[in-house]
Amino acid sequence: MTTTSSVSSLVQSIGEIPAESIVFGHSDAMQALRARMDKVASANVPVLIQGESGTGKDIIARMIHGRSPWKTGPYVKVNCPAIPGTLLESELFGYEKGAFTGAYGMKPGRVELAHRGTLFLDEISELDLALQSKLLQLLQDGQFCRIGAQEDKKVEVRVVCATNRILENEIENGTFRQDLFYRINVVNLALPPLRERRGDIEDLVNYFLDYYNRKYNCRAKPLSSELMTVLQKYHWPGNIRELENQVKRYVILGSEEVISSDLATHQPDYFNAEINFDGPISLKKLTRQATRELERKVILKVLQANHWNRKQAARALSISYRALLYKIRDAGLPSNRTIRRRENANAGVAAD
Numbered sequence: 001m002t003t004t005s006s007v008s009s010l011v012q013s014i015g016e017i018p019a020e021s022i023v024f025g026h027s028d029a030m031q032a033l034r035a036r037m038d039k040v041a042s043a044n045v046p047v048l049i050q051g052e053s054g055t056g057k058d059i060i061a062r063m064i065h066g067r068s069p070w071k072t073g074p075y076v077k078v079n080c081p082a083i084p085g086t087l088l089e090s091e092l093f094g095y096e097k098g099a100f101t102g103a104y105g106m107k108p109g110r111v112e113l114a115h116r117g118t119l120f121l122d123e124i125s126e127l128d129l130a131l132q133s134k135l136l137q138l139l140q141d142g143q144f145c146r147i148g149a150q151e152d153k154k155v156e157v158r159v160v161c162a163t164n165r166i167l168e169n170e171i172e173n174g175t176f177r178q179d180l181f182y183r184i185n186v187v188n189l190a191l192p193p194l195r196e197r198r199g200d201i202e203d204l205v206n207y208f209l210d211y212y213n214r215k216y217n218c219r220a221k222p223l224s225s226e227l228m229t230v231l232q233k234y235h236w237p238g239n240i241r242e243l244e245n246q247v248k249r250y251v252i253l254g255s256e257e258v259i260s261s262d263l264a265t266h267q268p269d270y271f272n273a274e275i276n277f278d279g280p281i282s283l284k285k286l287t288r289q290a291t292r293e294l295e296r297k298v299i300l301k302v303l304q305a306n307h308w309n310r311k312q313a314a315r316a317l318s319i320s321y322r323a324l325l326y327k328i329r330d331a332g333l334p335s336n337r338t339i340r341r342r343e344n345a346n347a348g349v350a351a352d
């Protein structure tokens, strides 16, 4: 039997959301997304949020709820992959007493708990085909059936779905229903990856710095402009979540070195990257990227081998000192004094 407290714990508070100026920043893509979200939030239609992991899908879902006509109603989030397949149906749609062995009492599902509120289905592509058809019925006529019930129930709910997959590919593979896709995708909000909104990185860094300084009662200083340049050039595979974690570590550990040395070892590998043969391939661009990546790796190794003494490294690479400084900056490599001082101190080599 479900207790009152376990039922209410499924209805979440929408929690703290950063100011809009931080969430949307300045890029055209995010401004267009904001305008689209504002228009759709007040209409009770399904929304599909797509974007790579860590781009803010969760935040946008909560914002949509906060602007919807049912904003004072429940906000119920279902993280589809976190609930084992066999349990997901009863979690979503509930069951009647005696519906299966162990069903000692009735239990309402999360769909019901979201009545006159928002049902946020995170990672929707993880729903199996049987559950997809139950969800389709819910979206078509607002009806669903608890497991073991004789009759359908009716519910009024705003459905917001999110995914970091390309659902069109899942449809082609036969793992996602096309008719469901059309139903959930009435309005599509596509979140750009952080590497496509680099102009917002500085504001995000300062926001997280202030936030974690206050949260952990720390006094970490603003980042140096040198490190900020490194952050602006990094490819951020983990998007804003990764950026937030880097700043959080900096605040707690109090040293820029933790960020710069970590990022230097996580650069994209263009040689092993999958090349997409579906669209046009720019051989020139790929070769340029690969050359830059090779150059970056060689420079990093030579700098490390020379304990970050840039004059020695330039000699070892047979390039001028000035050319090396330019290449270090261009490759987004850390060149801060902390690294050199530490490495030099360890190795007993004088800094240049």
Ligand SMILES: Nc1ncnc2c1ncn2[C@@H]1O[C@H](COP(=O)(O)OP(=O)(O)OP(=O)(O)O)[C@@H](O)[C@H]1O
Pocket: 018, 022, 023, 024, 051, 052, 053, 054, 055, 056, 057, 058, 059, 060, 164, 240, 241, 244
């Ligand atoms: N636009 C943003 N402004 C400020 N913080 C953000 C923004 N987007 C994401 N974040 C922060 O990054 C972290 C990840 O965000 P969120 O959980 O919304 O991403 P997601 O797209 O749902 O990721 P996943 O696909 O892994 O579930 C959160 O801690 C969130 O606060």
Ligand SMILES: [Mg+2]
Pocket: 057, 058, 122
């Ligand atoms: Mg999420």
